[in-house]
Amino acid sequence: MYLTESNVRDIIFKQYRYKLQAYLGIFTSLIFIQVLGMLFSFSGTGSMGGGSDAFSYDVRTYSGSLIAIFTLVWAFSHGISLTTKQQRYDDFNFVTTRQVSNVANGLFLVTASGTAAITGLLTTCVLRLLVTQVLRTPSVAGVQLSVIDVVEGLIGFFLYILLFACVGYFIGMLAQTNKIVAFLLPVLLIGVISIQVYLGGEGTLLVDIGRFYVLEASFLLFTMKSVITSALFFLGACMLGNRLEVGV
Amino acid sequence: MWAIILLILVIAAVVSQLSGSKKRAWIGMKTTRVILLGYVGLLILLAGASLLLPMNNTSIKMLSEEEVEQSMKLQDQVISEAYRGTFEEENGLDVIEKWTLPLTSDELGITPINDYSIQVFIEKSSEVGEEIQITHYAGKTIVDGMDLTEKRDKVRIEMQGNELEIKNPSHVSVKLAELSTGFPFQQFSSEKVEWFQSNSYGNIGMDVLYIKAPIGLKIEGQALYVN
Numbered sequence: 409m410y411l412t413e414s415n416v417r418d419i420i421f422k423q424y425r426y427k428l429q430a431y432l433g434i435f436t437s438l439i440f441i442q443v444l445g446m447l448f449s450f451s452g453t454g455s456m457g458g459g460s461d462a463f464s465y466d467v468r469t470y471s472g473s474l475i476a477i478f479t480l481v482w483a484f485s486h487g488i489s490l491t492t493k494q495q496r497y498d499d500f501n502f503v504t505t506r507q508v509s510n511v512a513n514g515l516f517l518v519t520a521s522g523t524a525a526i527t528g529l530l531t532t533c534v535l536r537l538l539v540t541q542v543l544r545t546p547s548v549a550g551v552q553l554s555v556i557d558v559v560e561g562l563i564g565f566f567l568y569i570l571l572f573a574c575v576g577y578f579i580g581m582l583a584q585t586n587k588i589v590a591f592l593l594p595v596l597l598i599g600v601i602s603i604q605v606y607l608g609g610e611g612t613l614l615v616d617i618g619r620f621y622v623l624e625a626s627f628l629l630f631t632m633k634s635v636i637t638s639a640l641f642f643l644g645a646c647m648l649g650n651r652l653e654v655g656v
Numbered sequence: 657m658w659a660i661i662l663l664i665l666v667i668a669a670v671v672s673q674l675s676g677s678k679k680r681a682w683i684g685m686k687t688t689r690v691i692l693l694g695y696v697g698l699l700i701l702l703a704g705a706s707l708l709l710p711m712n713n714t715s716i717k718m719l720s721e722e723e724v725e726q727s728m729k730l731q732d733q734v735i736s737e738a739y740r741g742t743f744e745e746e747n748g749l750d751v752i753e754k755w756t757l758p759l760t761s762d763e764l765g766i767t768p769i770n771d772y773s774i775q776v777f778i779e780k781s782s783e784v785g786e787e788i789q790i791t792h793y794a795g796k797t798i799v800d801g802m803d804l805t806e807k808r809d810k811v812r813i814e815m816q817g818n819e820l821e822i823k824n825p826s827h828v829s830v831k832l833a834e835l836s837t838g839f840p841f842q843q844f845s846s847e848k849v850e851w852f853q854s855n856s857y858g859n860i861g862m863d864v865l866y867i868k869a870p871i872g873l874k875i876e877g878q879a880l881y882v883n
Contacts, residue, residue: 429685432685432688432689432692433688435692436688436691436692439692439695452833453838454856456799456800456856456858457858458799458858458860459829459860460773460860461770461772461773461824461827462772462808462809462824462825462826462827462828463797463804463807463808463809463825463827463828463829463830463860464827464828464829464830465799465804465829465830465831465832465858466829466830466831466832467799467800467802467831467832467833467834467856467858468831468832468833468834469833469834469835469836470833470834470835470836471835471836471837471838471839472836472837472838472839472841473838473839474838476838476839476840477839527696527699529703529841530696530699530700530702530703531699532837532838532841533702533703533706533707534699534702534703534706536706536711536835537702537703537705537706537709539833539835540706540709540711540833540835541709543833545831545832545833546716546831546832546833547711547832547833547834547835548711548716548718548802548832548833548834548835549711549834549835549836553837553841553842553845554845557841557842557844557845558837558841560844561837561840561841561842561843561844561845562841564840564841564843564844565840565841568840622839622840622843624843625843625844626844627844630843630844
């Protein structure tokens with residue numbers, strides 16, 4: 409018999425709210441990274457040119473791709489940062505278990521990913537506005553997207569961000585379990601790429617992994633791929649987290 | 657101006673937050689929250705404005721993939737048929753200009769000035785008298801689906817005695833911004849996007865001069881006889 413009865417859902421919700429307040433820096437760094445992406449994109453994300461005796465053209469492409477890539481890097485790094493000892497210890501300000509802490513982290517990652525996807529889309533729109541109104545270069549819209557395309561793209565972007573955050577969360581937890589992993593993972597990655605190059609091919613490991621998701625034109629299949637992968641990484645991270653000693 | 661001030665505040669807030677220690681942060685949580693909300697509000701406002709303002713602020717016509725393919729095929733077809741000796745006046749290429757110039761002798765020299773690259777096809781015809789009829793055709797100039805044909809300057813033709821001078825058009829340089837939502841918004845769109853290889857292309861349309869001349873006219877210069 410206790411003076412205050414609390415259930416798991418309440419604790420998760422309290423922790424989730426606490427994380428939203430305490431990790432406000434994650435959102436300011438998101439803005440910073442997206443503004444940075446926009447500034448880099450301002451000089452064009454691609455260009456092509458050509459000409460003859462009497463005519464030459466210079467076409468610069470302005471897209472939100474760089475903003476998206478910067479956002480994914482942000483998601484990955486913040487997935488890792490959630491697993492640091494200091495962040496994990498903060499959770500024990502509440503009556504909690506590791507499962508509760510993981511679920512709250514999961515909810516926080518989903519919220520942060522959703523916010524990042526929406527601000528990413530808005531930043532891309534602002535980039536278009538700046539190009540047309542500030543640069544004053546005659547502009548044409550390349551590929552015209554329908555509302556459905558934009559909605560699917562937004563959900564797809566959210567799923568990409570969540571995937572990167574979950575991968576970061578998993579790697580962060582892996583590194584917390586064993587510090588050697590923090591050194592071994594990049595060495596392994598560079599090693600495999602180097603072996604690919606040594607065997608006469610190209611170091612395309614990351615590109616090959618990327619193709620699995622990026623070349624998926626079916627929205628449904630992409631959703632399945634990314635949700636399953638994110639879930640696997642997140643569950644893997646939770647299992648690793650459960651094995652951590654309190655003092656680790 | 658406000659956007660720049662807000663941007664500076666955001667960067668300052670980020671630096672403050674990333675510095676790690678809450679004691680050292682000179683912007684409090686409340687201020688950071690206000691900045692965040694302000695920034696998101698500004699984003700929504702500007703994004704809304706971007707949707708209201710037209711993205712295509714040029715008179716450039718966008719062509720579909722089929723139209724681009726057709727126009728490329730057409731140009732190749734007209735040129736290769738002309739090399740085989742057949743030239744149709746109604747061939748589908750854009751007619752840029754027509755001239756009818758009187759002849760002063762029974763000889764005509766064709767001189768492209770500044771070695772301007774142009775295909776000249778001549779048809780000897782009994783339909784024309786003491787004159788030549790010239791038609792300037794051009795294939796479409798297309799860059800990434802944008803029809804830039806009208807941006808080009810015209811070829812100038814002058815008759816100096818019995819010399820037909822083909823003067824090159826003034827050089828035109830076009831700068832354009834192509835706006836794209838990019839990755840990952842185009843991934844599920846019906847427009848096929850190749851992420852791992854460039855699918856940009858540019859084609860400068862070929863200039864063709866078709867000259868209808870009287871049968872008895874002696875012509876010298878780089879030209880092919882058709883029909």
